[in-house]
Amino acid sequence: MITGLFMALVGGFLAYVFRYNLAFPGESIPLFGQLSAGQYNQFITNHGLIMVFWVGMPLLVGAFGNFLIPIMIGADDMAFPKLNMLSYWFFLTSAIVLMISFFVPGGAFAGGWTMYPPLSVNGYTDPSPSFLSAIFYGSSLMIIAVALEFTAILMGGINYLVTTINKRAPGMTPFRIPLAVWYIDIATVIFMFSVGPLVAGAFMLLFDITLGSGFYDPARGGDPVLFQHLFWFFGHPEVYVLLLPTLGVLGEIIPVFSRKPLFGYKPLIVLSLISAVLSVVVWAHHQFIAGIDPRMATFFSVATILISIPFSGIFLSLMATLWGGKIKITVPMSWALGMIGLFLVGGFTGLFLGSNAFDIYAHDTYFIVAHFHYTLFPSVFFGFFAAFYYWFPKFTGKELNKALGYIHFWLTFIFFNGVFFVLFFNGLGGQHRRIYNYEMFSNVAIEPYITFEKIATISAICLILSQVIFLWNFIVSWAAGRKAEKNPWQANTLEWVADSPPPHGNFHTAPKVYRGAYEYSVPKASEDFLPQNLQAD
Amino acid sequence: MNIFPESVSTYGSGIDNLFWLILAFAGTAFVISLFLLLYPLFKNHHTRVKRASYITGSLGKFHFKLVAVAMLIMAMSDFIILFAEHSTWEAFTTLPKQKDVEYIVTGRQWNWIFTYPGRDGVFGTADDVVIDEPNSELHVPINKNAFFQLKAKDVVHSFFVVNTRLKQDCIPGRTITRWINFTKEGKYDISCAEICGIAHTKMRNFIVVESNEKYDHFIDSLYNQQAATAGNQQ
Numbered sequence: 001m002i003t004g005l006f007m008a009l010v011g012g013f014l015a016y017v018f019r020y021n022l023a024f025p026g027e028s029i030p031l032f033g034q035l036s037a038g039q040y041n042q043f044i045t046n047h048g049l050i051m052v053f054w055v056g057m058p059l060l061v062g063a064f065g066n067f068l069i070p071i072m073i074g075a076d077d078m079a080f081p082k083l084n085m086l087s088y089w090f091f092l093t094s095a096i097v098l099m100i101s102f103f104v105p106g107g108a109f110a111g112g113w114t115m116y117p118p119l120s121v122n123g124y125t126d127p128s129p130s131f132l133s134a135i136f137y138g139s140s141l142m143i144i145a146v147a148l149e150f151t152a153i154l155m156g157g158i159n160y161l162v163t164t165i166n167k168r169a170p171g172m173t174p175f176r177i178p179l180a181v182w183y184i185d186i187a188t189v190i191f192m193f194s195v196g197p198l199v200a201g202a203f204m205l206l207f208d209i210t211l212g213s214g215f216y217d218p219a220r221g222g223d224p225v226l227f228q229h230l231f232w233f234f235g236h237p238e239v240y241v242l243l244l245p246t247l248g249v250l251g252e253i254i255p256v257f258s259r260k261p262l263f264g265y266k267p268l269i270v271l272s273l274i275s276a277v278l279s280v281v282v283w284a285h286h287q288f289i290a291g292i293d294p295r296m297a298t299f300f301s302v303a304t305i306l307i308s309i310p311f312s313g314i315f316l317s318l319m320a321t322l323w324g325g326k327i328k329i330t331v332p333m334s335w336a337l338g339m340i341g342l343f344l345v346g347g348f349t350g351l352f353l354g355s356n357a358f359d360i361y362a363h364d365t366y367f368i369v370a371h372f373h374y375t376l377f378p379s380v381f382f383g384f385f386a387a388f389y390y391w392f393p394k395f396t397g398k399e400l401n402k403a404l405g406y407i408h409f410w411l412t413f414i415f416f417n418g419v420f421f422v423l424f425f426n427g428l429g430g431q432h433r434r435i436y437n438y439e440m441f442s443n444v445a446i447e448p449y450i451t452f453e454k455i456a457t458i459s460a461i462c463l464i465l466s467q468v469i470f471l472w473n474f475i476v477s478w479a480a481g482r483k484a485e486k487n488p489w490q491a492n493t494l495e496w497v498a499d500s501p502p503p504h505g506n507f508h509t510a511p512k513v514y515r516g517a518y519e520y521s522v523p524k525a526s527e528d529f530l531p532q533n534l535q536a537d
Numbered sequence: 538m539n540i541f542p543e544s545v546s547t548y549g550s551g552i553d554n555l556f557w558l559i560l561a562f563a564g565t566a567f568v569i570s571l572f573l574l575l576y577p578l579f580k581n582h583h584t585r586v587k588r589a590s591y592i593t594g595s596l597g598k599f600h601f602k603l604v605a606v607a608m609l610i611m612a613m614s615d616f617i618i619l620f621a622e623h624s625t626w627e628a629f630t631t632l633p634k635q636k637d638v639e640y641i642v643t644g645r646q647w648n649w650i651f652t653y654p655g656r657d658g659v660f661g662t663a664d665d666v667v668i669d670e671p672n673s674e675l676h677v678p679i680n681k682n683a684f685f686q687l688k689a690k691d692v693v694h695s696f697f698v699v700n701t702r703l704k705q706d707c708i709p710g711r712t713i714t715r716w717i718n719f720t721k722e723g724k725y726d727i728s729c730a731e732i733c734g735i736a737h738t739k740m741r742n743f744i745v746v747e748s749n750e751k752y753d754h755f756i757d758s759l760y761n762q763q764a765a766t767a768g769n770q771q
Contacts, residue, residue, distance in 0.1 A: 305619055
């Protein structure tokens with residue numbers, strides 16, 4: 001988790017540099033200096049790669065999967081603790097390899113995080129410095145780093161599934177498992193199902209770069225669009241891999257602070273399985289204008305828009321949990337509600353892009369950029385912070401500072417909107433992505449877009465600075481916070497039975513499970529919560 | 538408010554209208570969702586409620602059916618959007634029967650190459666005129682079905698003419714034909730919307746739309762010039 005947070009700082013710094021450049025083109029950037037067009041491309045590329053693979057994955061799937069799965073199902077540890085460790089070291093290595101790529105001749109990979117060939121291959125055929133489209137060392141290291149990272153997540157994923165299947169406490173039947181565990185496992189299955197083609201595709205890319213093969217070279221019978229298919233066959237399910245753990249976390253937090261059972265526990269599991277199936281047949285909506293058959297595009301457009309149905313069901317159920325509850329607003333609850341609010345914007349703008357006709361215009365503009373930040377930022381950061389503030393007392397045995405938690409939440413919420421809401425308009429105005437300096441394009445470098453760029457940049461700087469509050473709160477509370485109670489939120493799930501922080505082996509005596517995870521405000525019960533391990537009278 | 542740049546193609550307004558249609562659906566759904574999210578925070582605040590109601594929302598129960606109906610409404614809105622957008626999609630991707638003029642537009646690092654077919658109207662013959670310069674202009678007549686054969690020489694580029702709403706990736710090894718019928722004279726930007734290397738930012742050319750007389754005059758002098766240079770070389 002700490003490694004993931006460090007990578008988040010790196011990714012955030014890259015974002016700061018290129019956003020500054022967009023708002024104030026050509027000016028020297030504080031803490032960095034002059035940014036060249038080549039560096040700009042490297043930075044946007046690696047910002048994308050880092051935030052998805054080295055922040056989203058380890059924070060949501062990696063850190064919380066390893067901590068929550070065993071303790072929530074009442075196991076003493078993961079099924080394969082050594083595999084777990086190996087997975088972490090692979091992850092760390094992958095992060096180091098990626099960082100090294102910034103310092104090799106020619107710099108880091110700069111072909112966009114989607115690494116479309118032939119751009120990502122050209123470094124081989126013409127590595128002269130004037131031809132900085134993509135560079136031999138940078139792109140090879142990037143592919144190796146991505147492959148190592150996937151290996152790490154795969155090892156972790158095997159561990160999650162085996163642990164969930166084999167190490168449950170007595171009485172923990174499948175439909176008594178908390179939603180967070182279900183969703184992390186489903187996300188893992190989606191990941192495993194979709195990652196194969198991408199790894200194969202990435203290695204074909206590596207061969208094209210280093211060995212001179214021609215998988216993606218039309219002159220030698222290859223096809224560049226093949227890579228796009230392989231990439232997005234993974235790339236789209238990946239966003240659900242990042243979204244589902246967060247929804248699972250919300251499924252824990254919202255019932256606890258509404259003192260009410262989770263609305264539609266079994267339907268929620270079914271809906272997520274439906275969306276998991278649909279998620280692997282929507283990939284080509286990233287390629288509507290990439291020259292695929294228009295009839296195929298129609299199919300993917302339908303599938304894409306249909307995926308809004310299970311997700312609308314999931315979000316409606318989460319919101320229905322609030323109705324009729326006894327709601328207590330706390331710091332983790334704020335993050336959870338903020339996540340839903342922001343994701344609604346991201347989800348509904350997805351309707352515009354899923355419709356293939358509108359995508360002709362909006363594709364590769366800032367409208368897309370704003371859309372996916374409205375989906376990924378809430379699911380990665382709001383989800384992470386919700387979980388962090390909720391489980392911190394359990395992690396460390398200490399309490400976080402509440403006031404700082406609220407300030408952190410509101411600043412993040414406001415400045416996040418400040419960055420990305422205005423970019424919707426820039427996108428609709430025709431600003432296309434990945435442009436180093438819009439002054440070249442007099443047709444889009446006009447008011448109000450110039451002002452919007454500045455608003456976005458200033459908000460982005462404030463957004464990053466707001467995280468200092470979080471780091472401060474994290475470190476100070478851990479070192480010198482008040483001692484937390486065993487079950488501060490009065491929650492039902494098994495992790496609250498263990499000591500805070502949990503000792504080696506998690507529980508003193510192995511817990512037994514008598515009921516589902518969401519028995520809040522049961523009629524006639526004396527307390528408004530019934531822990532899973534409490535024996536019935 | 539004018540949130541789109543001016544539309545100058547026959548099908549451009551279709552995209553803009555589609556935006557407003559989807560916005561109507563998505564906006565309504567968004568407002569309803571916000572209400573569903575925020576209202577209980579006030580009504581069911583823990584200071585106002587003694588004990589939460591025990592509602593599980595399991596399969597088949599009344600509350601579950603409420604959510605199911607909401608999902609059904611969502612599905613119906615989805616299909617209305619899909620139905621409405623399909624004709625716009627067809628307008629972009631189906632070539633009209635009548636072809637008035639045709640050009641080859643090739644993306645390369647880092648400018649667009651324009652090829653005029655020459656007097657014989659056939660590509661690949663000696664009288665083709667190829668213009669391969671940064672920031673050069675392609676001349677197109679107004680109110681004509683102009684076909685563009687889109688190609689790429691080195692890496693993936695994307696042909697994007699903001700004011701017509703048309704965007705199409707250009708893939709090495711493929712030829713993809715798209716069409717535009719311009720409705721207004723003027724000089725419009727062609728940019729590249731797919732990252733294509735270090736000078737992606739500088740890849741900018743223009744389409745000049747002019748009246749038929751002006752266009753004929755331009756194309757005449759262009760071909761004459763071409764014939765003259767070709768003659769000189771022999």
